[in-house]
Structure formats: structure tokens, C-alpha cells
Amino acid sequence: MEASIVRVSGVTKNFTMGKSQIQVLKGIDLEIGMGEYISIMGPSGSGKTTLFNMIGGLDKPSSGSVFIDEVDISQLDAYELAWLRCRKIGYIFQTFNIIQVMTALENVTLPMVFGGISDDDAREKGMELLDLVGLKKRFQHKPFELSGGQQQRVAIARALANDPAIILADEPTGNLDLSTGEEIIFLLKMLSREKNVTIISATHDLKMLNVSDRVVWISDGRIEKIENRDELSISIGQISETHT
Amino acid sequence: MLQAGHSTSHLPKKQVVLPFYKSVEIAVKSIKARFFRSMITTMSLILAISFFSYTKFNANIAKTVFIADDKAAVQKLLHLGYEPVNYKDGQGTSPKERWILFLSLLVCVVGIVNTQLMAVTERFRDIGTMKCLGALDRFILRLFLIEAGLQGMIGASIGALFGVLIAFFNTFIRFGTSAWNFISFNDSGMVILTAIALGCMLSILGVLYPALLAARMQPVEAMKGKD
Ligand SMILES: Nc1ncnc2c1ncn2[C@@H]1O[C@H](COP(=O)(O)OP(=O)(O)O)[C@@H](O)[C@H]1O
Ligand SMILES: [Mg+2]
Numbered sequence: 001m002e003a004s005i006v007r008v009s010g011v012t013k014n015f016t017m018g019k020s021q022i023q024v025l026k027g028i029d030l031e032i033g034m035g036e037y038i039s040i041m042g043p044s045g046s047g048k049t050t051l052f053n054m055i056g057g058l059d060k061p062s063s064g065s066v067f068i069d070e071v072d073i074s075q076l077d078a079y080e081l082a083w084l085r086c087r088k089i090g091y092i093f094q095t096f097n098i099i100q101v102m103t104a105l106e107n108v109t110l111p112m113v114f115g116g117i118s119d120d121d122a123r124e125k126g127m128e129l130l131d132l133v134g135l136k137k138r139f140q141h142k143p144f145e146l147s148g149g150q151q152q153r154v155a156i157a158r159a160l161a162n163d164p165a166i167i168l169a170d171e172p173t174g175n176l177d178l179s180t181g182e183e184i185i186f187l188l189k190m191l192s193r194e195k196n197v198t199i200i201s202a203t204h205d206l207k208m209l210n211v212s213d214r215v216v217w218i219s220d221g222r223i224e225k226i227e228n229r230d231e232l233s234i235s236i237g238q239i240s241e242t243h244t
Numbered sequence: 245m246l247q248a249g250h251s252t253s254h255l256p257k258k259q260v261v262l263p264f265y266k267s268v269e270i271a272v273k274s275i276k277a278r279f280f281r282s283m284i285t286t287m288s289l290i291l292a293i294s295f296f297s298y299t300k301f302n303a304n305i306a307k308t309v310f311i312a313d314d315k316a317a318v319q320k321l322l323h324l325g326y327e328p329v330n331y332k333d334g335q336g337t338s339p340k341e342r343w344i345l346f347l348s349l350l351v352c353v354v355g356i357v358n359t360q361l362m363a364v365t366e367r368f369r370d371i372g373t374m375k376c377l378g379a380l381d382r383f384i385l386r387l388f389l390i391e392a393g394l395q396g397m398i399g400a401s402i403g404a405l406f407g408v409l410i411a412f413f414n415t416f417i418r419f420g421t422s423a424w425n426f427i428s429f430n431d432s433g434m435v436i437l438t439a440i441a442l443g444c445m446l447s448i449l450g451v452l453y454p455a456l457l458a459a460r461m462q463p464v465e466a467m468k469g470k471d
Contacts, residue, residue: 058463059374083258086378097373097467100276102270111344114260114378158377 005165005198006032006055010064013050013221024050026221027064030104032200034165037192037211040202042218043226048202051218052170055200056089057081068166086114090159090197092217094171096151098143104130104154105139113163123162133187156187160195167192169201182207263385271390276435278363284400285359292352293403294410297439299341301411301432306331308426317419317426324418349446356450360392364454371458372466381459388455392447400443404436 006120013025024047040048053059054066057073065072068088076084084101085091091112105126112122130136133153135146143151152172159167169188173181189211192199201208208216209232217224275282309317310328318328330338337345364371371384412432415423 053464056376058467079260080258082260082375082378082380085376086260091376093467095369097369097376099373100369101273106273111377113266114262114383116259116261150337228247 003034004031004067005034005069006030006200007067007070008051008055008064009067010049011054011061011066012063013054013059014062024221025054025061028218028221028223030216030223030226032198035192035196035198037189037199037213038201038216039212039214040200040216040218041204041206041208042202042224043204043242046219048204049170049219050217052168052200052202056091056168057084082114086111087162087167088164090161090164090167092152092155092159092167092169092172094148094174096143096148096155096175098146098151098158099145099156103140103142104135104146104157107143107154108157108161111158115162115195116164125161126157129160130154132160132191133157147180149174149183152176152180152184153187156184156191160191160197163195164197166198166200169199169203171201171205172201173205181205183210260380260383262379262380262386267383267386267390268394271387271394274387274391275394280322281363282395283358285363286358286395286402286447288352289396289399289447290403290406292348292446293439294407294441295348295399296345296442297404297407297435298405298411298414299337299345300435300438301408302414303331303337303341304428304431304435305411305415305423305426306427307336312425314422314425317422320418331374333427348456349442353446353450356392356447357453360454361387361457364388364458365459368466369463371461372463375461375463375466385455385459387457388451389448392451392455393444396444396447397440399447400440403443407439408432408436 003068008028008030011025011028012023014021024194028051033095039210040051042048050059054061057066057068057076060074065074067073068084073081073084091097098104099110105123108129109122110124112125113119119126127136127139130139133156135150135153135157138150140144143154146154152175159169167188172188173184176184185205185207188199188201191197201212211231212232215227215232217227306321306326309321310326310332322328327338330336373386412427415427419426
């Protein structure tokens, strides 16, 4: 493995619900290399989204640290954190989260605006990215004029806007039908190869297994096992038996 | 083809930006996209400001009439309940008028706070998304303030013109053609400008608390809002 781009070290996360405290993450250790395609697999409620938020700097761990490029992100101030979210990480969500009042192109260029890139450059690059995800002709469309799959493509283009080192995808296919989901998965895989982006995808979609370099199985806030792709192909029959 | 540049960490300035003209652009988009809601937010402002400019316009007329001491006109005003002492000098309006004005503006601001709180809740997801894309708290705050400022400007302009226009015709109904002697276009202009400035202020004042709430929100909180 190359130098690690993401290192999660002893991360726990508690949520207080009224008087009781529940521990959702119970000590996660994980190291992810540059350009890897990682799937975080686990049943609903196992803590995938919570881990996703920790890695993405969207929420703070109760204990432990997340390092991105060997920088502890809990040490960053608001400006540095915003910069990290803007330039270093691209986010993709289950619910697409395309900004409703903006066109496809405006959505894609928004991170570039925040990143201080000039309008013309942003526009040009936005069109290139929309072309890359197959939506060049739709650049002026508003989200409500796009299908779920198309919205997710816009989200992918937007996530790539500032050439992030990491793309975090939380159940990117969760709201899509089978074949559209598959297209999105292959698009992500293609991009990770072409751009050498690290992709970390939380999912319980077994279609993701084929494209992953490694699969992190998480259950009840703990890592159950981490499998490389070659190990996967052996156990895949068994997986599809146990997860139906 | 685009090339991935992972060298972003070596950029000299790690600062996210949102140029002012871009903020305005986004704010205008939001207003257009939510035209109906913007109208409702602005409606109470239009009414309050038109009431304000109507009252101010009439007060100016009363002042001119009392100072010019036009017998017939003074008689009419006295009959309508205008008291010379309130208009000749001092505040230019009667205590009762000031009290009603204050109340109407207060109700207006409360109304704006209320609708803006609702508007902000509706936009939690967008706000959270923007924060994930790198927006700072103050970008969000600025967007809301600009939006409110523009809404205030538009609403107050409509309200001010409306109020002055009604007061203008009202003056003719009261005094007939001699109204021309009492109407000063400078004063009317001042009334309109004051009303517009006041409207912008109220609109911004009303959005302040909702906008602060929105700006301070953590991205995760904002995202999980409603699915
Ligand atoms: N903000 C929160 N407050 C309280 N409990 C939470 C919060 N976020 C998540 N949880 C709980 O943490 C557990 C894991 O949630 P999540 O990370 O969303 O799981 P997954 O994404 O794997 O479905 C769930 O039981 C959920 O109810
Ligand atoms: Mg989840």
C-alpha cells in the first residue's frame, strides 16, 4: 500500500439520547491508502453514516482521531476545516443533496466558487465534469427536472469539482433502482482509476463488492473484518447466502 | 481530460471564499425560486411600510397646512382630529400616530421573523450541503442577509410608493385642487427614501435571528433534518 491518506485511530462516538448514552462507534481503527476503493459494508444502523461523518470532518469523534494526510482533523479551525471540505474531500449522499435552486452546472461549480476559482475556469471545468458523467446536455436543468440517477451524477461531478484526494459516498445507490445504481457504481470505479481518487463508500449494496479494493465489514460499531479483493472472491458465495 | 491534482495541500492560501457578487447572484436565485414564499414574507412589510409612508406623507401635508395657515384647509384638518401642536413642530406626528406606527412595524418584524424561521427550516438541507462543499458560517449568514435586504428593498419600495400614492389622492379628496399648494415633492421624496431604508432595516432585522441559527448549524444536523 502507498502512504495512507486516511487514518482512523481508536474512534468512538457516543450519542446522548435523553438520559441514556449510546455508543455507536466502539473503537474503529482503519488505514486507507491513496487511490484505494474502499467499501464500508454493514447492516442498517451499524454506524456507517456515523463513521462517514467522522472521516469527512462533518462531526467530531467522542474519542480517538481521524488523520487526513497525517493531519489530525480535530485540530483544524473552522477555516481549515472548510478548506478541507472544499478542496480535499468530495461528498456524495444517498439523498443526492443537489441544491434545489441551482442548475446542474451551478451545483457543480459551487465548490469551485468557494475554492476561489475564476468564473470562466469553473464553468469550463464544470462542463467537462458534466460531460464526464454523461450530462453535458443537461447543464441548465434544475434538480427537479432530473431523475434520481442523473441527480446523483451531478453530485458525483460536484464531488470532483476541486480534484479532491478523497471521495466519501454514503449509500450512493441507496435511493436508486438496480441498474441505475450499477451505473453509478461503475462510474465511481472508472473515476477512481482515471483520477487516482480514494473512494470510501458506505453501503449495504453487495454490487459494490466487485469494484472494491478492500471491504470493511462493520457491525454494531465495530470492524468485524477487512477483506482484500482476492479474499473476497472466495467468500462471495457465502456472503450472498448470509445477506439476503 | 482533467487530471487529478492532489497537490492542493501545498497551495499557499488555505482559505475558502465567496465573492460578494456571487452572494448576490445566489440570493437573487433563491428569491426567484421561492417567489411565492418571498412574496408572503414581503407582504407584511409592504403593508407596514405603506402605512408608514401614508402617515408620514399626511403629517407633512398637515404641517404645511398649519404653517401656511390656510383657513379652509386648517378647518378641515381640525375637523378630522388633527391637532396643530403635533404637526407645526416637534416630531411631526401625533403620539397616537407614533404609537400605531411603532406597533405596526413591530408586528411586521415579528411576522418576518416567523416566516423566515420557517424558510430557514425548509432550507436546512441546502445549508448543510453548502457547508459540506466548504461554505463558512458567514457565507450562509451573508446569503440570508442579502436576500432579506433585497426583499426589503423591493417590498419597501412597493409599500412606500403605494402609501404615498394613496396619501396623494387622499389629499386631493380632502382639499381639492388647493392640494397642490401643500404637496412638496422634496418632502414626498424624503418620505419614500426614509420608508425604503426603514423597510430594508426591518427586513434584515427580522432575518437576523433565523439566519444566525442557520449559519451556526452543523452540517450533520442540517442534513439529517428531513429525508
Ligand atoms: N445524532 C444521533 N443521535 C442519536 N443516535 C444516533 C444519531 N445518529 C445516529 N444514531 C444512531 O446510531 C446508530 C448508527 O447509525 P448510522 O451511523 O446512521 O448507521 P448506518 O449508516 O450504518 O445505517 C443508529 O442506531 C442510530 O440510531
Ligand atoms: Mg447510513
